[in-house]
Amino acid sequence: MNTTVVPGSTGTVSARGLTKVYGKGAGQVVALDHVDVDFAPGRFTAIMGPSGSGKSTLMHLLAGLDSATSGSSRIGDTEITALGDDALTELRRTRIGFVFQSFNLLPMFTAEQNILLPLDLGGNKVDKEWFATLVQTLGLGERLTHRPAELSGGQQQRVAIARALITKPDVVFADEPTGNLDSRSGAEVLSFLRRSVRELGRTIIMVTHDPAAAAYADRVVLIADGRIAGDISDPTPESVLAGLDALRTLETTPVAATPGGGQA
Numbered sequence: 001m002n003t004t005v006v007p008g009s010t011g012t013v014s015a016r017g018l019t020k021v022y023g024k025g026a027g028q029v030v031a032l033d034h035v036d037v038d039f040a041p042g043r044f045t046a047i048m049g050p051s052g053s054g055k056s057t058l059m060h061l062l063a064g065l066d067s068a069t070s071g072s073s074r075i076g077d078t079e080i081t082a083l084g085d086d087a088l089t090e091l092r093r094t095r096i097g098f099v100f101q102s103f104n105l106l107p108m109f110t111a112e113q114n115i116l117l118p119l120d121l122g123g124n125k126v127d128k129e130w131f132a133t134l135v136q137t138l139g140l141g142e143r144l145t146h147r148p149a150e151l152s153g154g155q156q157q158r159v160a161i162a163r164a165l166i167t168k169p170d171v172v173f174a175d176e177p178t179g180n181l182d183s184r185s186g187a188e189v190l191s192f193l194r195r196s197v198r199e200l201g202r203t204i205i206m207v208t209h210d211p212a213a214a215a216y217a218d219r220v221v222l223i224a225d226g227r228i229a230g231d232i233s234d235p236t237p238e239s240v241l242a243g244l245d246a247l248r249t250l251e252t253t254p255v256a257a258t259p260g261g262g263q264a
C-alpha cells in the first residue's frame with residue numbers, strides 16, 4: 001500500500017517538531033520531543049507505546065485539546081498550533097470527532113438523539129442519507145430508540161462512533177475505544193471502526209495498549225520516550241508485539257551493555 005503522505009493535503013494530519021514539556025526545572029517532563037509524523041486521510045492508524053511514552057499527549061496536541069510548547073500540528077492546511085481558543089473550539093466541533101473509553105453518551109437521550117447531538121449543538125441540519133449510512137454501517141438500526149442504559153457496552157460505543165462521524169469530520173481521534181469492553185464487544189467495535197474507514201472513507205487515529213486492537217488498523221505508529229520509534233504497515237498482532245518488544249530491548253540495552261550495571 002502506498003504510504004506517501006503530503007502534509008497540507010486535504011485531511012492529512014501532520015506534526016512537525018511537535019514538542020510538549022510539562023513543568024519547570026528539576027520536575028520538568030519532556031512528554032513529546034520534536035515529533036514529525038503524518039497521518040494520511042482515509043486510513044486507520046493506531047498509536048502504541050509503553051505507559052508514559054507520550055501517546056495521549058500526541059493525540060491531545062493533534063486534536064487541539066492541549067497546547068504545544070514548540071513545533072506545529074496541522075489538519076489539512078489549518079495550523080492547529082496557531083489558532084486561538086475560539087477558532088480551536090470551532091475546529092474541534094466541526095472538523096474533529098472524538099471517541100473515548102467511557103462512551104460519554106447522555107443518559108436521558110436515545111441513541112438517535114445522542115448521534116444527532118453534535119448537529120443540534122452546531123445548529124446544523126441532518127444529512128438524512130449520511131445518518132442512514134452510519135446507522136447501517138454501525139449496525140444500529142434496531143437500537144435507535146433505546147437509551148444508553150438499555151444498550152450493551154459495545155452498542156454504546158457504536159453510538160459514540162456514529163456521533164463522532166455525524167458531522168463528517170476530517171479526522172476521528174479514538175482514545176482506548178475498547179478499554180471498557182470485553183474482548184468480543186471490543187473486536188466488534190474495532191471491526192466497525194475499520195468499516196467506517198474502508199466503506200465511508202473516514203480517517204481514524206486511535207490510541208491503544210492492545211496489540212490485537214492495533215492489528216485492526218492499517219498502520220501502527222510506535223512511540224517511546226516522546227519520540228516516534230517505529231512504523232508498521234498492515235500490522236498483525238504478532239508484528240505489533242515484535243515492534244513493542246523491540247522498544248523494550250532498546251530501553252534495556254544501555255543497562256545490559258554496561259558491565260557491573262554502572263552508568264556508561
Ligand SMILES: Nc1ncnc2c1ncn2[C@@H]1O[C@H](COP(=O)(O)OP(=O)(O)OP(=O)(O)O)[C@@H](O)[C@H]1O
Pocket residue numbers: 022023029030031049050051052053054055056057058
Ligand atoms: N499534566 C501533566 N503534567 C505533568 N506531566 C504530565 C502531564 N500529562 C502527562 N505528563 C507526563 O508526560 C509523559 C507522557 O504522558 P502521556 O499521558 O502522554 O503518556 P501515555 O503514553 O499516554 O501514557 P499511558 O499509556 O500510561 O496513558 C508522562 O511522563 C506523564 O507523566
